[in-house]
Amino acid sequence: MITSIFSKSKSINFIIVFFITLLAFVIARIRLVNEPITLIFILKQLAQLFICYISVLLLNFIANKNNLAVKNNYEILLFSLFLLLIVHTTSNTGIILSNFFILLGLRRIMSLWSQKDVKQKLFDAAFWIAIASLFYFWAILFFALIMISLILYPDNKLRHWIIPFMGVASVYVISVSASVIIYNNFFEIFDITPGVSYDFINYNSAKYLVAITLLISFGIWSSIFYSQNIKKKKKAFRASFKIIIFAVVIAFLIVLHAPKKDGSEFLFMFAPLAVIVSNYIEIIQDKWFKEVFLSLLIIIPFITLLL
Template identity: 55%
Template sequence: MITSIFSKSKPINFIVVFFISLFAYVIANFKLSNEVYNFNDILEKIVIFGVCYFSILTLNFIVGKNSLTQKNNYEILLYSLFLLMLPKSLLSDKIIVSNFFILLALRRTLSLRSQINLKKKLFDASFWVAIASLFYFWAILFFILIYAVLLLFTDNKIKNWIVPFTGLLTVLLIVVSYSIIVNGDFFGAIKIASDISIDYSNFNSSKDIIAITILLSFGVWSSIFYLASIRKRMKKFRPIFKSIFISLAIAFVIMIIAPDKNGSEFLFLFPTLAIVVANYIETIKEKWFREIFLLILIISPIVLLIL
């Protein structure tokens, strides 16, 4: 029954996902956070949640535009369930905004497969990655994805390899100009937190350990089938599916090296992880097993909330 509801794109699916993600956001900011909010803070949180939900819609657009799934809404359901399973991922407003810009960059990067307006798309992708890194420095690692996609499309034109740096430089010039006008110096507006940490003591609670174990277990299991399925794809689509996995790997690296491990760094992982798991669900032939698989992902966050 669950799979039949989300096996086709329907307006009701987006409403369900909206309330799941809203519930996760409320838990993160009003239960897990110790902040005391005034009226202006509440308005700001409403805007940030709008960015969060629009990220989900952007993911749906990326998936549909590039035929990454079989015209279903599994990916947005999974995304929202991941948020509910680990609501800590919504604690950082800056990472929510940064993740949104990374999705915009991913959209432009994947569109390179059409080989139309390459320079414009490369500039846009690098521009969005640079903007994302202003909110969270390590988002700059997604710059690697742009060149990985160029390699996958076997683009050997030197001009195209230079274009992404112009996007990066453009953002740098804008920020420096802003800093000169507002702060009276060159780099006062640029705050780079490039530290690395391998301290995972913040995840010592049973809830976090169970949630992360479930996410990683489902992710690794689905990734095995995802990588195997790439060979079966049409040749023109293989680079796209490889790009998604590279993006997933980059997000995983960010999660590993994040200086402040409060759970919010997992947000970068969720969009591409949702695509990978959604692809695995599509490969399951037995309907009963597909139902159980999804049911576990639905029940797990509910159980974790009760614990």
């Protein structure tokens, strides 16, 4: 019954997803925010919620445009459930903005399969990823996706390998110019301290252990079948499916290197992981197992709210 609701694109699906996202957002504010409620505070929270909603729609667009989803909304459901699983992911403004720009960059990378406007897409992808790194330094690791895409989409044109670096350079020049105008200093606007921490003590709590176990176990299990199923996809889209796997790996590296491990760093994993798990759900043949699998993904995030 649950799978039948999200097996096709319906407006009710987006209403449910937006409600779950709102729930995660509100719970995070109740538990984590201690600021006085002012007009500026309210406007800031509304802006963050709006970006979360736009990120959901952007993920849905990427999945449908690149045939990553078979006319279902599992990926946005899972994305919202992951937000509820670790509500801290809705609390860090920098990471929310960074993840949004990463999705914009991923959208351009994915569209390379059409082999149209390649130079513009490469520049845009690098530009958005560079902007993302201004809000969260380690997001720059996603730049590797552009290089990987050039390998997966066989491209022997040297200029295509140079263009992404021009996109990053453009962001750097614009940022330095803005810093001079605003702060009268070349690098004041940058927050590029590449802090690293391997202290995982913050994850040593029931809610994090349950959440991380679910993400890793369900993610690895789904990835095995996801990888095996890639060869069944149309040749033009196979590279896009492979890029999603690399995106999860890069996001995992960001989690490992995050200087402050408060849970918000997991946000980078949610979009690509949602695509992988949703694809696995789609290929499950036994209806009862599909229902149980999806039910666990729905129930566990709500259980963690009680921990």
